[in-house]
Amino acid sequence: MTAAKDTPNVIDLQQRQTVASSTDRLGDLLKLVRGISLKRINGLVGTLFENVDDALFDLAERAGSNAIQTEYFDGMREVRKKRQLVERLFQEEATKAFGEFADGKLKPIKPDVAPQQAHAGLSLVDDVELEESLAVTSMVAKAENRLQRSLYQVNQRLAVIIGGGKVDDANNPIGPAVLGNAFRAAIREFDVNVQVKLIIYKLFDRYVMAGLDPVYEEVNIELIRAGVLPQVRHVMPHGARPPAPAGMQRGVPGQPQAGQGAAAGVSAYYDPAVGDLQIEIYNTLRSLLASRHSGSDYVSSAGDPGSATGVGLPGLSPTDLLSALTILQNQSMAAQARADSVSDAAQAVQQIKRELLEQVGKLSDDSKERRVSTADEDTIDLVGMLFEYILQDRNLPAQMQALFGRLQIPYLKVAILDKHLFAQKSHPARRLLDALAEAGKSWSEESDRDHRLYERIKTSVETVLRDFDDDVGVFERELATFSDFVDSHHKRAELAEQRAAEATRGREKLQEARRTAAREILKRIDERNLPPVVHTVLSRPWANYLVLTLLRQGEGSDEWRNALRFADEFVWSAQPKTTENEHTRLRALLPQLEKALRHGLATVAYHESDVKQLMHELSQFYKRLLDGQKVETKTAKEVIVENLAPIVPAAASEDGASGAEGAAAPAPTVTQSPVEEVVLSSGEPDTEAPVEVLAEDDEHLRAVRELKVGTWIEFIDDSGGRERAKLSWISPISSKYLFVNRRGLKVCDKTVSALAVEMRSGSAVVLEEVPLFDRALDAIVARLRHANDGADAPAAPATATTPGGSAQAP
Template sequence: MQATPNTQAWTTTVLDECHELVRSQLRSLLQKMFENSNLAFLEFAEKAQSSASQIQFMEGLTIIQKNRGQVEEVFFRVAGSSFSRFGNPAYDSHVYKDEEVELTLLSKDEADIQVAMQNMVSSAAMGSAQELGAIRQRLAVLNNGKKIRDEEIPAGPECLARAFQEAARELILEHETMLIVYMLFDKFVLSKLAPMYKEYNERLLKAGLLPNLKYTVRKHHAARKPGSPGSAAGQTNKQSPAASQQGNTAQDQSLGDELFGNIMGLLAGRSQGGSGTGSDGASGGAGSGQATGNPLPQTEIVTAIDKVQHAAPVSGIEAEQIVAIQPGTEEHRNIVTTMSERLTAERKQLFTGIDRRRMPAADTQVIDLVGMMFEYLLKDEDLPNVAKAELCRLHTPYLKIAILDKRFFTDNSHPAHELLNTLANAATRWVFEDDLERGIFPSIRAVVQRVINEFVNNIELFSELLGIFNRSLNELVEKASAIEERTRQAAAGKEKLGLAREYAAQAIESRISGRKVPAAIRKMLGDVWLDKLMFIYLREPDSHSSPSWRLAIRTIEDIIWSVEPRLSEESQAELRVKLPVLRNRIAQAFVDLEAYGTTNNEAHLKQIATLQEDALDQPVDEQLAEIEDTAGEPEESPSIVEDFGQDITEDSAEEELLPPEIQAAAEKLKQIAFGTWFYIQESTDDHPVRVKLSWYSKMSGNYMFVDSMGVKSTVWQQRELAEMIATGKARVIGEGKVPFVKRALVAIRRILTGD
């Protein structure tokens, strides 16, 4: 179904209605969760076996109550975005599978959360399997017949779990406390979704989507025997309304059948019209009608292909040779040509083993089509050359697949079709030419080698290999996600630490400024008490108004007042009267705030006491003389406040002076979501680098990018990145790329029709 303004508007209306329904139901469930969290945490606090645990639970309750609004806001925003993004090719789905996951790079705490969420999602999905299956199929109609994965279902269990994980970042809680929050989310939200999905499904049904659908668990079907090649090429796929409701892949396959039929017809016309040879330069005319009397049986063609598959490889270029070639050289520019020559040689080798005059026309055209598909693979600019070299080794086995089962071209769920799509897609992101062992390349090579060694006519081998490869890919994705999360946390932690230091330093400096504080005390405040204020800022909610912060500030003021020079006998007398109480108060503050830093209290108190005695015992005229002697002298001790916010101020001033095109790029940059991939090429001599926007610093204005493995790649200031976007040195990579096989077929049809 071709999308039109009317169908798009109707789709939006249907999704909006579902969104409102889901939002209403979730708001009620989330409200119950928060209401019950109060009772749960109070019970945990009552049963706590230590005062520390009791305090932890009570603090957790306070944090949850205080941040409830932010949690709800983030949760509904992220969950709601699943509706607005649905069917939009500008966004890529993030795949969260439940297969075995390697957790060696995750901390124990992170692993606990990850495993808990996976279990919750699986349980919720199983509890609503029938409704979710029907929703998935009905939504596929709104998605132009494209198959909907579990993680793509708007407000599906995986979507809601991701939304809550994002929202839970608003809660700064101890690990045990956070696990309780997730448990509550599971108990009062995820496990209660079945009625919501029932209404969700009914809303889609009311909109007229697959009214006769009967949901059944889909079983993988065995490969059908190939039908008549001629009928496959020329058949028109007309479906009744009832037939169009038989599953979420029906429309996709119908479109694929039509595309395949068009291509086969074009190839047949080209052959009969004598307009050229096949894609290998050797097959033209081989099956243009001569085979009708005594055509080659399929078994002979398959046997001939099998001999090529298991013969010594045709000479060509291997991945290890490619990585050794210097970019920019003539040899490097000829890499694709060399690989193309290898494909042609393999097809020529095939035709030397059979009587080409007896080759059925449709089989000749299929062989041509597979050759053109792999030629298209060589032209894919997103694929590294080493990946092209490895995937091209599948050329001969895929000739055999296409002869055995032409559904390979049209059925998205065909295991060989799906495997090729998956390998090509993974290679664009996870193959690193500078280190072939680093990413997914070893797994791609292992899959290719097993196909070459083991594939005879056992199509089920591809299902097995797809499962194995997906597990390897999921492990890699999980590792990269864990590394990226650590990278992001490290950057955010560094910024938060810097902010805490700045805030603490300003608090101390504002109390020192304009006063004659002994150098030893200034140093103590800049070391010991700066650390204490930093830790209070980092640990305490509303740190600047917390009891610990107020105690620390009062103690700093007490210390400064008690050691600064006395300019009159009256002030000395006042100090003498107040000093006993002050000393006790300062000493007690050291004890009370011991958890926030240094524990060498005795030495610090002794140092303070010595300077207090100096202020008492030294004659006033001598103290006055010292002040007069130092008047006008520059401050020897550096300011406690570092020049921390200067960059931000300068950036803000510069932003006002940006040229219009850079200002426009800066505004565009603000709208780009985290997780967006960029191609960066700072100069024409550099290879483009594929990096992902992972984090933005509101303090410094820095944008941090990571590579595919989640490792920090580079950092740019907002202005620098805006300039690169404006000049074309940085560009956003378009998401929602069409799977490889379909892209190849569309491109081949375009070539054959001369478009």
């Protein structure tokens, strides 16, 4: 234990003053770098500690014993208690590093084990220190390898700022080595076991080291603005290999040990039980690929016998491979541009490996027999299988598959340059491909009539093909510009989508109001013989008044109750009166009925002349009723058919229908009120065509009910036409599903049953929401496992010679 740990609340004021005095001498530019970097890095450290609780809690839940579970819970409490102290100590260590750097006193951080305590017998402490040292060394080496280009530029610019002194990765105050050492010093305050500390280191790698890219980018941008080496460019020396991560097994330089493939480069302290899922998948892939080379009779793709590691044969460096790929890329660009069909793209994908090996042979020195290393060949096969999957991906339209197939060579170059392509979801090349695929998933000819999306995706593909040599920043820049395009399109599409949902919601509210109004009116008139004028008033203007009242006021309003009371009283007033009391009540009621009716007619904008005509008819009717004269009565259907007779024949004359016969057709017209629709169709207004009834436990019915808003579905019509649409809105009234295209325009709406029937028949197919890269890796793992399980051991390596992929699934 250090003294600081024994007294965690005591701060060395002399040390703090030393830090302050040294940092006061920083130049303006160095202060700018310090301010930018430490603000961002401290934020990343904060994010780290916000995720420690969840990580330890998950591990505690999966713990195999109570003792291990207790250790994780104790670790959670310790981190909560000392988090602020550790964050402050880390900030002080990082600030101190800047001060020492300004004074030229910052010593390079060497990847060795920290000094041990003077107690020689404490071998357990030695083991803990060794574990921590390996963890820090491994994460630093991995970060330096990934960030070598931007870190090199920061080093060169910092060297200019301090007057020309040497700055490298080991003494850069914001380099992974210095930051890793500062974090190691800070978390010595945690009184936890080594397993918990290694988990914290893993989270530091995931949230801090992995987040340094934008830190270095911003520092470089600000220094360029200040005029510090605006043209500096990192050039990898000829024949140089990227630095191997710490913990790499030693053997043939630049090559993994037999049976390990490139998996040997995984962090030494990585624990699959607690690690990142992407790393687990990547490890599985490399292991499956490496298992093909376990036989002694393995034959390389070049046709030369040799061991799995290629011992005894000079290996081609990544630079040689990249040179061959660049030549191949330039030669094939014109041919790929003409490969618009999926079959053309598939043929190109399968030829790339063979053409690459031929090109490598041309570049090789005639005096030496050289071959592609097993690890590089696995990478070639893996990228080949990735693009084979893309060309078969159900999520992508054929036109998009053909476009993306052209990217195989650039992505093969990325995979050779940076092994993190398959292991890190944050890799810019991976994110770009996922972004292009996500946009391409929504593409269809119908929704992209102006070809804006297709041309924009094509531009991204051509930019990568034209500009990418060895600068992975091309993918980052193209991702930024493509994301801007997608964001601007999404904003316009969201507005259109909202309007489509609002319009559908409005129509459904209207239809629901019409159904309710029709039910209320028919409850009062459907089984009664009433005078035609009463039927006409209630089934037409008053039904429309009920609809309007329901939409504006709702069913709980006084106006709605008054409107229904009028209907009841109006029906009663139209029935024969046999007693004096009934006559007296009717005479008293008539003024109230007239007042309410005029109000309702005015609300629905009934024409004044029609109001006068109606009032005259009602006056004549009530006069005859009070005088005891016989009044003609009819059913609601008879009156409605007669009222529509002058209108419907003209519209139906083309079909040979006329008169009352044409008016009785069930198809509603724009002149019909909700009551007329129900009466003429003998059902509810605006009903859907009947669909097949599915059992409640039907798998497709369950699948439809589990669909989430935002899910994309491809609809296939009877003629084979395809349209892709997103589930935009689920109606709370009818439970209908509204689908829109990528522009936010309505494509269709479906009931749950209708959509389930289409899914069962295959005319509606749900598209996966998992990113393209993740889907591809899962499929490749399944394919390799199937090939390894289904093939005999001696025959397995033979599949390594197939172009574009190594283990062809049966």
